[in-house]
Amino acid sequence: MSTEAPAPNPDPTLNVDITPELIEQHGLTSDEYEQIQGILGREPNLTELGIFSVMWSEHCSYKNSRKLLKQFPIQKFDEDSRNKVLVKAGEENAGVIDIGDDWAICFKIESHNHPSAVEPFEGAATGVGGILRDIFTMGARPMLFTNSLRFGSLDSADSRRIMRGVVHGISHYGNCVGVPNIGGDVYFDPCYEGNPLVNALCLGVLKHDQIKRGAASGVGNPVYYVGAATGRDGLGGASFASKELSEESAEDRPAVQKGDPFMGKLLMEACLEMMGQEGLVVGIQDMGAAGLTCSTCETAARGNTGVEIELDLVPQRETGMNSYEIMLSESQERMLVIAQKGREEELEQIFDKWDLHAAKIGKVVKGKNMVVKQGGEVVARIPAKKLTDDAPLNDPEAERPDYMDEVQGWNVEDLPDLDRDGLMDALVKLLADPSIANKNWIHRQYDQMVMTNTVMHPGQSDASVIRLRMGGPDKDKYIAISNDCNSRYCWADPYEGGKIAVAEAIRNLACAGARPLAMTNNLNFGNPNKPDSYYMLQESVRGLAETCEFFDVPVVGGNVSLYNENQESKIDPTPVVSVVGIIDSRQFITTSTISKGSEALVLLGDVPNELGCSAFLRVIHDLKTGKPPRMDLENQAALMDFLQVQIQKGRIHAAHDIAEGGLLVALCEMLFARDHTFGADLNLEDLPIDRWDALFYGESQGRILLAVDANRADHVVHDAERYDIHADILGEANDDHILHIEAPNLEKPLEWDMEELRTAWDSSIPEKMKIDD
Amino acid sequence: MKIAIIQFPGSNCDRDAYYALAGIFNQPTRLFWHKRGSLSGAEAVVIPGGFSYGDYLRTGAIARFSPVMPAVVEFANNGGPVIGICNGFQILCEAGLLPGALVRNEGLEFICDTTTLDVVDSMDYFNQQSLGETLDIPIAHGEGNYRIDNEGLAELQANNQILFRYRNNPNGSVDDIAGIRNIDGNVFGMMPHPERAVEEIHPSRDGIGIIKAFLKSQMARQQKA
Amino acid sequence: MKVTVFVTPKKTVLDPQGAAVGHAMEHLNLQPSGEVRVGKTIEFELDGSDTPEIREQIDSICNGLLCNPVIEDYRYEIS
């Protein structure tokens, strides 16, 4: 069966023979090209080749990762769960999950790594705009942003430039559209030098019956193009995101898209207003990567129908654009809407109100083809489903990299323990390490409070928390979110690292008083065609999937970003995980910082002596080696159950997960309240101490610091025993400015001035960023 | 008091103001799309925060020419109470309803934080006796650096038009100015966001005092008139 | 005809952006003497020709929309 050939293109430069060079330039293999010929039953023309090339790029087709993603649980194991998945991962632009009372949330994370490497400000800004559209496309009102960022060392001028631009870009877009940015995570490591990661997440809220689909249906229904006009922006961006950053990408530069948050805001409001009119919208899809191409063929494919568009009707910013350019443009702030026939005027009036242009560019037609016309002549005709569903699936080779044996075989015994001075010094250095230090320089540039729903701001709790207004304090709901990924762990052991990322995010939610609902993830990896890189991806996904399965946390969406490498370096595997949870009552919301002295400090969890891949090794010994800490999921499940009960009993005044930097860093973070610094007096006589460095700075998993009423500490410890959880009262916080630690066998107690520690923690990033002022 | 909250394209604190006024203060409140030419009998006007017209050109520069503005100016000139918050303050300055102008923060970066304001004895209800000496109120702006020439500043001071000063000036504003009023005492502008400080989940509830002072002072004025 | 409007911060008004640029230039070893001022240009085409009426119209757009006379000065060129 063959698809009728289009007419010659009005632009003669597009009427060329498809040569092997052209095929290669489009990132297609000769096998893939043969498959295209098979689908069409003829040669494609250049426009069609371009369309195939973007739809079959890694970015759109997940050709190298799709098989792996199948391991993720996509719905609750517990059929009776009150939090069912309503729209599953892969079905639509973003997944949707029930939160009760006919309400649902919708969230997704998306990367804009390559564009941010090329132009940090615009790259990050358009990343935020893109994920915003993914969420409101579903019919949801966006309620929050978070972001996961990875940069090279701040001692490098280039990394500082990139971070400054990225943070400005995120704040520029997010602040303008009026959605609070309430958290995220940031790490600095030389592996991200030139390969920054910018992953943006958006979460929205909607009623069950407001869910919109990106499907075209109803032959004769009009297809509208709304939003910004099309220019030659970001030509080939989707395939661009699927390439290693080479020297040439400097030349690719005109491809950078520019965002317009003002237009983004208007488009969001107009679309939400339009979707609020019952039955007006049949289908809706944002134009993200691969713009008009992707939205047209995906809506047609999902609706199992044909769609026909006329390019002369597409609003254009530049003159003389040909069909290839229009179809592949990645201009921002555009949406495709399939409306109910006969209600055109209603739709146009809404866009008019918002000073936006709604152009009718085509209609839903019989058949299964995506038909593109220009000047009335067909310039491309392709079976839509073939573009979306028949994209090639690769089975790349996986090979465990050689370094792993050596790294995992590293023995902590080979490293001498620190003496008292060394221990004292290490805490200051760790607190001043940018990956651990106060990130206020970043998040104070984000409007965290607009919408007046923010309950827990960055740094206040282990998870960020917002309130969803449901019509009164007794009906309101509280949503918590946490992002995590320690890429160094994943580098040393991608499977364990993957497990740890999910487990930590879930633990963070538990510390905030939340129970997990669902997860989204962004898989940031290197070139999948290199067997060791693919191995990392494969093993990380296995770790993520198993952990989600274990905790019954379905994966409702995500994104894959491969080829994060350049000639000099490649990133450590970075599967960024975001888990969203719900807090069943406002009383359960728990901070990570204490708000008064005289709290008893209780450590939950064991005191093992793991140091592999720790921040301590990196900062103090300049070592990148060792097995990452063990992750015992059963143990964590018990820990979370226990914590939940204690929080519900009202016993926990603060809870903080012990992560990078270990026990003392976590303790300091707990004592660093927003506008006050507390002290503490610890006595570690009772702890089984093997080595000081591991005790103070090791990153063993599944440990939590609690602040509880001094009179109740014994009860907490007693209750913990019943859950088989090790609990120790370490000492008490106080209003002095001293951290004082006594322990057996120390020649004299350890003592730090808390103000000094605070300064180290507070001023590290701002000081570094000042270098360029 | 019947309150109109003006929505410009790009306003984004309009609903927040609505929740505060309708929800917390139980005032009959309505959102007014900027294309409306009249205020339909509103007794007070709120110009909310946000990025009207994307902050393009200058903050507030384009909004001040939008269709509803002549009605707002007329309303204000007839003694009607108007309060502009953040972008609303910027718009009121651009429209000439308040003196001075707001430019980029000294540090050039957007700042979101909770600031401590010193209350200045300015007029009835806007004084330390009613509001207390200090208030903790959130700010979120990139262009909150208040500028006015020396003469203008002297006038503001002489007429007690300064409402609040920052304890720790975050943006470089002249004389630490965070909020001002017009001479007549019916037009108010401030960069900090009182509507973000009205509920238990907010950083403070000090915004309640400010909104109350606005409503009470204006009711008192109207009773006098 | 093409109109280019130049808007510059008034001499007496602090220009935080200019100050930052000046600072950064010093780092790059180009020492400006005196202040750096950052202004704006607005370019557009108008049909018609350079008449006093058109100039009056341009002035009225400049005063208020393109330029805030409290803090900025403007001038324009027609070509």
Next chain:
Amino acid sequence: MKVTVFVTPKKTVLDPQGAAVGHAMEHLNLQPSGEVRVGKTIEFELDGSDTPEIREQIDSICNGLLCNPVIEDYRYEIS
């Protein structure tokens, strides 16, 4: 000598600010034909005179600091 650097958005790059200004101008009854583009000017004084070396230095601060070559073009005048 006085240096004025003119930075304008590249022709092919979207200028949302210009579009918003154009829109506002229309409302004020000045109908620009075609696009409005908003650019920046940076003015400063330098000691010394107009030599190829100075020009090289100016170019180097334009590229990167004053102008983002990815999305903007620049030119400058020395007087």
